[in-house]
Amino acid sequence: MARVLILFAGIVAVLAGLHSLTGMPPRSAMGKTVITFWQPWPGDQGDELRRLIALFNRAHPAIEMRTLYVPYNPASNQKLFLSISAGIPPDCTIVGGPQVCEWAARGALEPLDALMARFDVHNEDYWEPCARQCRFRGKTYGLTYCADPNFALLWNRSVFRDAGLLENGPPKTIEELDRLARQLTQRDAKGRLTRIGFIPWSVFGFPNSIFTWGWAFGGEFYDEKRERLICGEDPGVLEAMRWMKSYADEYGFEAINSFSEGFGDEADSPFIRGKIAMAAGHISNLRLFEKYAPNLDYGVAPFPYPEKMGSDRSAWVGGWCVGIPRGSRHPEAAFEFMKWLCSSPEMGKSMVQTTGQFPGYRYSSALDLAKDNPRMALFLEILRTARHQRPVMPAQGYFMGVLDHAVSDVLNGLKSPEQALRDAQDDTQKELNRVLERLE
CATH class of the missing domain: 3.40.190.10 (Periplasmic binding protein-like II)
Structure with a gap:
C-alpha cells in the first residue's frame, strides 16, 4: 500500500510540474x-x-x-x-x-x-x-x-597536395574514391595506420551510412504503399553493404577503430588534423571549420556514385x-x-x-x-x-537500432551482408506489424 501511495504521489508531482510548464491561462x-x-x-x-x-x-x-x-x-x-x-x-x-x-x-x-x-x-x-x-x-x-x-564529400586539399594528387581533384565515382583512398592512406614502419583516405561507415553513424550508400547504389529500404521492409532483398542495398565491408577487409576494421581512438569532434576533428583525407560532410561542418580551423584548405564536392549509376542518387x-x-x-x-x-x-x-x-x-x-x-x-x-528521406513508418526508430547492429555485425565479421540485412528486414517487419495492428 505504501508503494502505491508513493507511486501516486510521484505521478501527481509530475503532473503538477507539467502543469507549471503548460498549464497557462488561455487569455x-x-x-x-x-x-x-x-x-x-x-x-x-x-x-x-x-x-x-x-x-x-x-x-x-x-x-x-x-x-x-x-x-x-x-x-x-x-x-x-x-x-x-x-x-x-x-x-x-x-x-x-x-x-x-x-x-x-x-x-x-x-x-x-x-x-x-x-x-x-x-x-x-x-x-x-x-x-x-x-x-x-x-x-x-x-x-x-x-x-x-545529406551529404557532401569533404576533401582535404592540403593532404591531396602533399600526396601529389591535388590536380586530380575530388572523386566523382566510387571507383575513383576507392583508388584515391588507397593512394592517400599511410602506415608507419609497423604497419599501423597514420592516415586513412576514407571510412565509408563514418557517415554520421552506421544507420545513416547504409542509408546513404544504399541509395547511392540505387537501393530502397521500404515500400511505403505496402508498409513492407525490403532492405533484405534489395540488390542495391546489398551491394552497398558489401562495398562497405570491402574497406573493413582491406584496411582492417579493428585497425581503423584503433586509429580512430583519441580523435574528438570540433577542433580535434581528424579531418581538420589531416588524418582522414576525405569524409562525409554535413552543412554544419562549414560553420565548425570556420570557427575552429579558419585556415583549413578544403573542398566540398558532390557525393561519389557507382560509375554504372551515371549520377549521384544518394542525396536525402x-x-x-x-x-x-x-x-x-x-x-x-x-x-x-x-x-x-x-x-x-x-x-x-x-x-x-x-x-x-x-x-x-x-x-x-x-x-x-x-x-x-x-x-x-x-x-x-x-x-x-534530394529524393529520399528516412523510411516513413511508425517503427523508424526501431529500424535505426536494428540497422546499427546489422552494419556492426557485418564489419566485425559476425554476419554476412546477406544475413545481416535479411535479419534486419525480418526483425523490423515484426515490430512494424505489431505497431500497425494497434492502429486497426
Missing part, C-alpha cells in the same frame, strides 16, 4: 490568446529564436507566443506524451523529422490538413522529402522547420519539424505561428545566417543568401535534388 491580462511552444535549443540558438518570437508577437497582436526550452531526448519526449494524456499539452512543439510518423501513429499529434487548407499552406510548398516525412497514411502531421541536405533530407500535440487548446493560433515559423522571411534569413542551415520551405527568399558562398551553394543543390 493573458491583455486579452491575447496565449500559446505555448516547446523547443530544444539552448544557448545562442535559443536566444535567437526568442528574439524572433518577439517579432511574431508584435506582428500578431491577438496572440502571445510563449516558448519553453525542453531538451529533445527520450525522457523529455515522455513528458510530452504524459502532458497529452493529462490534457495539458503545449500548443505546438518541435518534432524530429523521422519521429513525426511515429508520434502520429501513437496519437500524439493532430492532423493538420484542415488547418493547412484554411491558412493556404500546401505540402508542395516544402521540399519533397520534407513533405513526405510529415505525412502518414494520407494525412499531414507536421511542417518542416529546417531541412538538412532530414531536419526538424513542428507539430500540434493532440489536445492543444488553441490549434488555429498555434498553426498561424507554425506557418510563420516555417515560411516567414525573418525566420528563413535568421536560420541561414545564424545556424547555417536551410528552411524546409522551398520558396524562402533566404535561400538566395547561399548563392555567394560556393560551399553553401553546393549543399543547396543537394537539397534541391
Whole structure:
C-alpha cells in the first residue's frame, strides 16, 4: 500500500510540474490568446529564436507566443506524451523529422490538413522529402522547420597536395574514391595506420551510412504503399553493404577503430588534423571549420556514385519539424505561428545566417543568401535534388537500432551482408506489424 501511495504521489508531482510548464491561462491580462511552444535549443540558438518570437508577437497582436526550452531526448519526449494524456499539452512543439510518423501513429499529434487548407499552406510548398516525412497514411502531421541536405564529400586539399594528387581533384565515382583512398592512406614502419583516405561507415553513424550508400547504389529500404521492409532483398542495398565491408577487409576494421581512438569532434576533428583525407560532410561542418580551423584548405564536392549509376542518387533530407500535440487548446493560433515559423522571411534569413542551415520551405527568399558562398551553394543543390528521406513508418526508430547492429555485425565479421540485412528486414517487419495492428 505504501508503494502505491508513493507511486501516486510521484505521478501527481509530475503532473503538477507539467502543469507549471503548460498549464497557462488561455487569455493573458491583455486579452491575447496565449500559446505555448516547446523547443530544444539552448544557448545562442535559443536566444535567437526568442528574439524572433518577439517579432511574431508584435506582428500578431491577438496572440502571445510563449516558448519553453525542453531538451529533445527520450525522457523529455515522455513528458510530452504524459502532458497529452493529462490534457495539458503545449500548443505546438518541435518534432524530429523521422519521429513525426511515429508520434502520429501513437496519437500524439493532430492532423493538420484542415488547418493547412484554411491558412493556404500546401505540402508542395516544402521540399519533397520534407513533405513526405510529415505525412502518414494520407494525412499531414507536421511542417518542416529546417531541412538538412545529406551529404557532401569533404576533401582535404592540403593532404591531396602533399600526396601529389591535388590536380586530380575530388572523386566523382566510387571507383575513383576507392583508388584515391588507397593512394592517400599511410602506415608507419609497423604497419599501423597514420592516415586513412576514407571510412565509408563514418557517415554520421552506421544507420545513416547504409542509408546513404544504399541509395547511392540505387537501393530502397521500404515500400511505403505496402508498409513492407525490403532492405533484405534489395540488390542495391546489398551491394552497398558489401562495398562497405570491402574497406573493413582491406584496411582492417579493428585497425581503423584503433586509429580512430583519441580523435574528438570540433577542433580535434581528424579531418581538420589531416588524418582522414576525405569524409562525409554535413552543412554544419562549414560553420565548425570556420570557427575552429579558419585556415583549413578544403573542398566540398558532390557525393561519389557507382560509375554504372551515371549520377549521384544518394542525396536525402532530414531536419526538424513542428507539430500540434493532440489536445492543444488553441490549434488555429498555434498553426498561424507554425506557418510563420516555417515560411516567414525573418525566420528563413535568421536560420541561414545564424545556424547555417536551410528552411524546409522551398520558396524562402533566404535561400538566395547561399548563392555567394560556393560551399553553401553546393549543399543547396543537394537539397534541391534530394529524393529520399528516412523510411516513413511508425517503427523508424526501431529500424535505426536494428540497422546499427546489422552494419556492426557485418564489419566485425559476425554476419554476412546477406544475413545481416535479411535479419534486419525480418526483425523490423515484426515490430512494424505489431505497431500497425494497434492502429486497426
